[in-house]
Amino acid sequence: xxVLYAVAALGGIGILFGVLLxxxxxxxxxxxxxxxxxxxxxxxxxxxxACGYAGCTNFAEAVVGGEAKIDGCIPGGSETAKEIAAxxxxxxxxxxxxxxxxxxxxxxxMAKDLFVYDGIQDCAVAMKYANGFKACTYGCLGLxxxxxxxxxxxxxxxxxxxxxxxxxxxxxxxxxxxxxxRNIIQILPKGTAGHLVxxxxxxxxxxxxxxxxxxxxxCKACVKACPQEAITMQDNLAVIDLEKCDDCGECVAACKxxxxxxxxxxxxxxxxxxxxxxx
Amino acid sequence: MEKLISIIFIYIFVENFxxxxxxxxxxxxxxxxxxxxxxxxxxxVVFVMTLATLVTWxxxxxxxVPLGLIYLQIVTFILVIAGLVQLVETVLRKISPTLYQxxxxxxxxxxxxxxxxxxxxxxxxxxxxxVEAVVFGIAAALGFSxxxxxxxxxxxxxxxxxxxxxxxxxxxxxxxAGILSLAFMGFKGMLTL
Numbered sequence: 191x192x193v194l195y196a197v198a199a200l201g202g203i204g205i206l207f208g209v210l211l212x213x214x215x216x217x218x219x220x221x222x223x224x225x226x227x228x229x230x231x232x233x234x235x236x237x238x239x240a241c242g243y244a245g246c247t248n249f250a251e252a253v254v255g256g257e258a259k260i261d262g263c264i265p266g267g268s269e270t271a272k273e274i275a276a277x278x279x280x281x282x283x284x285x286x287x288x289x290x291x292x293x294x295x296x297x298x299x300m301a302k303d304l305f306v307y308d309g310i311q312d313c314a315v316a317m318k319y320a321n322g323f324k325a326c327t328y329g330c331l332g333l334x335x336x337x338x339x340x341x342x343x344x345x346x347x348x349x350x351x352x353x354x355x356x357x358x359x360x361x362x363x364x365x366x367x368x369x370x371x372r373n374i375i376q377i378l379p380k381g382t383a384g385h386l387v388x389x390x391x392x393x394x395x396x397x398x399x400x401x402x403x404x405x406x407x408x409c410k411a412c413v414k415a416c417p418q419e420a421i422t423m424q425d426n427l428a429v430i431d432l433e434k435c436d437d438c439g440e441c442v443a444a445c446k447x448x449x450x451x452x453x454x455x456x457x458x459x460x461x462x463x464x465x466x467x468x469x
Numbered sequence: 470m471e472k473l474i475s476i477i478f479i480y481i482f483v484e485n486f487x488x489x490x491x492x493x494x495x496x497x498x499x500x501x502x503x504x505x506x507x508x509x510x511x512x513x514v515v516f517v518m519t520l521a522t523l524v525t526w527x528x529x530x531x532x533x534v535p536l537g538l539i540y541l542q543i544v545t546f547i548l549v550i551a552g553l554v555q556l557v558e559t560v561l562r563k564i565s566p567t568l569y570q571x572x573x574x575x576x577x578x579x580x581x582x583x584x585x586x587x588x589x590x591x592x593x594x595x596x597x598x599x600v601e602a603v604v605f606g607i608a609a610a611l612g613f614s615x616x617x618x619x620x621x622x623x624x625x626x627x628x629x630x631x632x633x634x635x636x637x638x639x640x641x642x643x644x645x646a647g648i649l650s651l652a653f654m655g656f657k658g659m660l661t662l
Binding site for chain 1: 528532533536537538541544545548549552553555556559560562563564566629630631
């Protein structure tokens with residue numbers, strides 16, 4: 191008899207909840223657009239926020255609702271835009287894949303430190319103390335705000351104390367560029383063509399040389415050397431126009447501190463020009 | 470009334486569920502990384518624990534005791550709590566999408582947690598009346614929330630500290646939890662029922 195009570199009681203509670211759940215599911219059903227779920231499926235799912243929405247689900251809702259553009263997902267790029275377009279029956283738009291590039295090669299051998307910083311390991315906090323511990327007030331502090339900002343684990347701090355971007359993993363969402371308090375990271379179109387001046391210092395010649403061995407000292411040698419006239423001086427910093435650059439490499443030879451590097455072979459730990467091995 | 474007040478203080482400070490009884494360590498370590506998620510989780514816990522004690526107390530007193538099935542309490546409580554939370558989730562989704570978004574992912578997470586089951590079991594073990602049981606549920610949940618929010622605050626600051634390599638990650642979190650628990654041992658014996 192006791193056994194029957196037990197079975198009846200537990201079974202009864204189970205059936206009661208089963209019926210209640212079924213009824214509630216019926217009367218409180220929420221109508222949702224199945225396309226939102228479908229769009230959500232093709233998104234990368236990193237919730238990085240590069241699209242301007244809080245997360246992938248919010249972006250999916252906005253796309254289906256017509257508020258956001260189908261190529262709004264920067265990390266997903268053309269691939270995702272095409273898939274969303276197919277789902278929503280719209281024309282696909284070609285987007286240019288992007289990649290983050292660090293414009294500083296003043297690693298811990300090249301760039302001098304003013305003092306030993308032992309505080310909170312955060313670039314923005316470190317800048318509160320005498321504008322950073324580096325002699326160069328434009329250079330990378332290497333405390334990894336960009337690393338922490340990256341939802342794709344595409345940036346690591348390399349052996350020289352500078353961030354290294356994994357070009358395979360990076361999809362140019364630009365969160366690292368926003369996280370960098372010194373604005374050293376730029377988002378460029380993906381590719382290996384062209385040369386870059388890997389320095390962010392707007393200081394004049396001598397103060398750059400004192401602070402860093404590989405800084406652009408605004409000597410204009412590269413401007414004169416470039417046959418394409420692709421290099422201009424902007425506020426004491428040489429800037430190469432990637433549209434005009436034809437990869438001839440004259441500027442690399444002309445640059446005394448060795449600030450200019452070809453994009454196909456960006457330095458990782460910035461070896462000194464004198465002990466650079468000829469490739 | 471006096472008993473209700475002492476229940477509140479005992480289960481928030483003296484017999485804190487996380488720091489003294491060591492229930493619900495999983496969410497305590499899992500969702501205490503950010504203050505935002507910790508607060509969301511806390512609200513879900515208060516919600517679920519209050520409801521769970523109410524319903525399990527009723528099931529215990531009006532179904533299990535009259536039928537002499539007290540030995541089935543654990544199974545019944547699990548069944549009742551799981552069913553109830555599912556029910557509330559469905560209703561919430563329709564009635565208040567904002568609240569659902571805030572509590573959404575935390576509700577199913579907390580359902581199968583040992584802290585919730587412990588509230589239900591302890592409420593009947595201590596022979597509380599219905600009102601006492603509900604107040605006990607709220608107090609236990611508030612104690613849990615307090616521990617979780619304190620932990621989240623500490624961990625957010627810890628993120629910026631230089632932790633020795635061997636202690637980074639889980640190790641320093643567990644040490645922090647241990648010290649926090651030790652601090653709360655100071656309340657031991659201040660109040661008893």
